[in-house]
Amino acid sequence: MSFLQLENLSKHYGDFTAVEQLNLTVEKGEFVSLLGPSGCGKTTTLQMIAGFVEASAGRVLLDGRDITHEKPNRRGLGIVFQSYALFPHMTVSANVGFGLEMRRMAADECTERVRKALALVHLKKFSHRYPRELSGGQRQRVALARALVIEPPVLLLDEPMSNLDAKLREDMQVELREIQRKVGTTTIMVTHDQSEALSMSDRVVVMDAGRAIQIAKPFDAYESPVNQFVSQFVGKANLFEGEVASVSRQGSALNVHGHLLNTNDASLHIGEQVTLCLRPEKLERCSPQDEIIRGRVRSGVFLGNQWLYHIDTGLGDLLATWQNCGNAACCDGQEVSLRWPTDALHIVKRGQHEVRH
Numbered sequence: 001m002s003f004l005q006l007e008n009l010s011k012h013y014g015d016f017t018a019v020e021q022l023n024l025t026v027e028k029g030e031f032v033s034l035l036g037p038s039g040c041g042k043t044t045t046l047q048m049i050a051g052f053v054e055a056s057a058g059r060v061l062l063d064g065r066d067i068t069h070e071k072p073n074r075r076g077l078g079i080v081f082q083s084y085a086l087f088p089h090m091t092v093s094a095n096v097g098f099g100l101e102m103r104r105m106a107a108d109e110c111t112e113r114v115r116k117a118l119a120l121v122h123l124k125k126f127s128h129r130y131p132r133e134l135s136g137g138q139r140q141r142v143a144l145a146r147a148l149v150i151e152p153p154v155l156l157l158d159e160p161m162s163n164l165d166a167k168l169r170e171d172m173q174v175e176l177r178e179i180q181r182k183v184g185t186t187t188i189m190v191t192h193d194q195s196e197a198l199s200m201s202d203r204v205v206v207m208d209a210g211r212a213i214q215i216a217k218p219f220d221a222y223e224s225p226v227n228q229f230v231s232q233f234v235g236k237a238n239l240f241e242g243e244v245a246s247v248s249r250q251g252s253a254l255n256v257h258g259h260l261l262n263t264n265d266a267s268l269h270i271g272e273q274v275t276l277c278l279r280p281e282k283l284e285r286c287s288p289q290d291e292i293i294r295g296r297v298r299s300g301v302f303l304g305n306q307w308l309y310h311i312d313t314g315l316g317d318l319l320a321t322w323q324n325c326g327n328a329a330c331c332d333g334q335e336v337s338l339r340w341p342t343d344a345l346h347i348v349k350r351g352q353h354e355v356r357h
């Protein structure tokens with residue numbers, strides 16, 4: 001039995017389905033992200049777990065207990081909202097201790113727990129300040145301390161870093177994950193930022209139009225996306241449409257605009273129409289005799305740690321990312337020979353509605 005289980009969880013608003021038959025099991029201590037474009041149902045799912053939105057169908061089980069129809073305060077989950085929702089007229093300490101007072105905890109224990117929670121988020125020195133006297137990052141940490149101080153069985157984070165600037169956001173991603181590991185609280189985070197989800201989570205739930213499309217470890221979602229939607233939402237992808245020209249025990253050859261490309265996938269059928277995914281970092285420059293395809297550089301952008309190129313080829317416009325080009329960076333209009341390892345070419349499904357765990 002998993003610690004948190006969503007069983008066929010659905011939410012309908014009249015004719016509109018915001019979340020459709022979502023199934024998810026989360027183990028104790030796991031960090032799972034709900035990732036997807038705006039409006040795909042992430043927040044609605046989180047709110048159903050929290051109890052702020054009533055599920056239309058399905059169940060939420062916490063440690064085996066059916067909490068689907070329990071009031072939010074009875075569930076006792078820790079929640080950090082996008083807006084932080086701190087009380088402006090209360091000090092940092094009072095904000096963090098509020099949930100404990102509501103639970104009528106003895107004053108001594110309350111003080112001790114608040115002290116520990118503030119130490120955890122590195123805010124001990126700020127206990128007497130008011131929210132308006134804090135930076136965005138500090139407010140975010142107060143909200144986190146307030147959620148963790150009640151020692152919730154599950155921590156729910158709704159886009160907790162969306163109000164922070166890029167640098168602070170990166171720092172907080174690392175810090176939040178470190179804190180979560182230290183306290184071991186089972187955590188569900190909503191985000192539409194794929195790099196945030198990939199870097200912080202044990203598993204990601206990639207959602208589209210109310211459905212979970214793929215539930216996987218970040219590496220697997222990136223390396224083996226189940227369909228076109230996931231391949232494009234999780235990282236950058238070169239996609240080609242092709243037809244299977246031949247199949248052997250070792251793999252298949254696919255015809256893409258008259259070019260034959262080899263894959264390791266031997267499960268295909270001659271004549272089948274497929275979509276292929278090739279990640280930009282898998283493309284290598286090579287000598288003309290080793291090339292799979294030749295192209296002409298249309299544009300290149302320097303990104304600090306790597307170059308991102310658009311290259312016109314017989315397969316279409318290909319994206320390539322290369323590191324350490326240094327002075328060997330390509331110029332616009334330059335001809336390049338390209339190759340990639342055979343196992344870098346993945347077949348992805350075109351449909352969007354099959355879930356793979």
Ligand code: ATP
Pocket residue numbers: 013016017018036037038039040041042043044045192
């Ligand atoms: P975002 O990243 O923009 O916050 P999201 O993935 O969290 O998006 P939700 O807030 O879960 O999306 O909304 C999912 C869908 O349900 C949206 O199309 C939204 O308009 C719709 N929706 C949410 N709440 C209601 C409501 N109370 N009544 C009707 N439709 C709603």
